[in-house]
Amino acid sequence: MRFDHETLGQRVRFASGGARESLAAEVGLIGAERVMVVAGADERELAETITADLPVVVQHDEVVMHVPTDVADRARQVAAEHRADLLVSVGGGSTTGLAKAVALTSGIPIVAVPTTYAGSEATNVWGMTESSRKTTGVDDRVLPRTVVYDASLMLSLPADMSIASGLNALAHCIDSMWAPRADPINAALAVEGIRALDEGLPAIQADPRSIDGREQALYGAYLSAVAFASAGSGLHHKICHVLGGMFDLPHAQTHAVVLPHVLAFNAPAAPRAAARIATSFGSDNAVAGLAALRERVDAPRALRDYGMPEAGIDQAARAVVEAAPADNPTPVTVENVTALLHAAWEGAEPR
Known part of the structure; x- marks a missing residue:
């Protein structure tokens, strides 16, 4: 080590x-x-x-x-x-x-x-x-x-915005598992952050006035941010920065929509990280674990719902490839990023 x-x-x-x-x-x-x-x-x-x-x-x-x-x-x-x-x-x-x-x-x-x-x-x-x-x-x-x-x-933050914001925090955790400066310490913070958010967000969805759920989500969000600050920006964040700046998309919802697609994109090439993510979700599969959480909290699903034009996908894909970390687990190309963005735009199942 x-x-x-x-x-x-x-x-x-x-x-x-x-x-x-x-x-x-x-x-x-x-x-x-x-x-x-x-x-x-x-x-x-x-x-x-x-x-x-x-x-x-x-x-x-x-x-x-x-x-x-x-x-x-x-x-x-x-x-x-x-x-x-x-x-x-x-x-x-x-x-x-x-x-x-x-x-x-x-x-x-x-x-x-x-x-x-x-x-x-x-x-x-x-x-x-x-x-x-x-x-x-x-x-x-x-x-x-x-x-x-x-x-x-x-408590005054509406449940739908709370969920989107919490999924943004979850994206910090998952991206930290393979970001440019990923290490065992920020990975440990990230997996505990995933566990806390997986507990807190459904509690908020079930009862937005639940202090216990809010505290778990807030604790998880802090851990996610500390992990992200240490590990740096991975592919997920590069994609969301491009989309946010180019199309003025809402920050939290963009992260919430893109996250499952990046996880499905990288997990096969990073099996150890994917296994730890899965365990944090209480699942035997990282992609399935995230999908189960998203189903429970009725997560945002499609970029087109937040104003991204389909015609902008090609331009965004080229910008993402220019910004992507060189050591991303799955090699990044215009073709596979275009496919990822199109699936996120239409709200298709991650692949």
């Missing part, structure tokens, strides 16, 4: 119903005096409630999916004008992503309060979009110093 593994330095405060108290304690430890709150308009009331004890100088609510560069530039200007010394993000992946865009150029630290299962809060990966092209990078300045997890904040 021989590998190099890097563990990112970050504090996690996990307490259902404790977001306000956890935030106040953390900001006190950091010693921040000028807090910029980043939260979309839909999260404004929640953000005001949980940041009521903080020295907030501005609340910024221009949050846009995939973080367009002009939106990032305006947020950076707001932070500079108000001399912010701490960013508190309250929301999903787009909100965290915007805070990261500010931190990337300013070095202002972030405390993240997630309200979805996106996982961006536990990675040092940033992403922005310009001219229908999404660019991502890795920089330790964008890693939130602390994550405040409060499962009660997820």
Whole structure:
């Protein structure tokens, strides 16, 4: 056994119903005096409630999916004008992503309060979009110093969005099993993340008010993000970044639709990883285990349902091949990626 593994330095405060108290304690430890709150308009009331004890100088609510560069530039200007010394993000992946865009150029630290299962809060990966092209990078300045997890904040997230967001987290786990920097440590995190999400998502589907289900899903989402941050972007994430940037598709639903197709694509060429994935699902077959979970939670099935044009498949396939990791278990070609994307577009069974 021989590998190099890097563990990112970050504090996690996990307490259902404790977001306000956890935030106040953390900001006190950091010693921040000028807090910029980043939260979309839909999260404004929640953000005001949980940041009521903080020295907030501005609340910024221009949050846009995939973080367009002009939106990032305006947020950076707001932070500079108000001399912010701490960013508190309250929301999903787009909100965290915007805070990261500010931190990337300013070095202002972030405390993240997630309200979805996106996982961006536990990675040092940033992403922005310009001219229908999404660019991502890795920089330790964008890693939130602390994550405040409060499962009660997820109770207002509709069940269908919770499922899509949780499947996005599951994609982090599965992609981590064969990503460029996959190693035994991030694989161990990933398989436990799969198990927790396989338990938590059906519980949410059965009872969206279940704190137990929300906590399991949130725990699994954190593990998935830590595994992903260590292992790097595999084929699944390269595909979704291309599709999101090119067609402005919704992030979580795109991941949820594409995941079973990438698993079916790679599993035959990565039998050891596939066996561990299967075990995490309590199944003897990884593809079947994921399919069973997706059936239980009524998962999103077709990219065409979210606005992807069939005419864009060929263009997307070529872009995916250019971006795909060289060491993906199954060799990536325009032909087989085109077939994968077409199956995902129409909602066909993975093959």
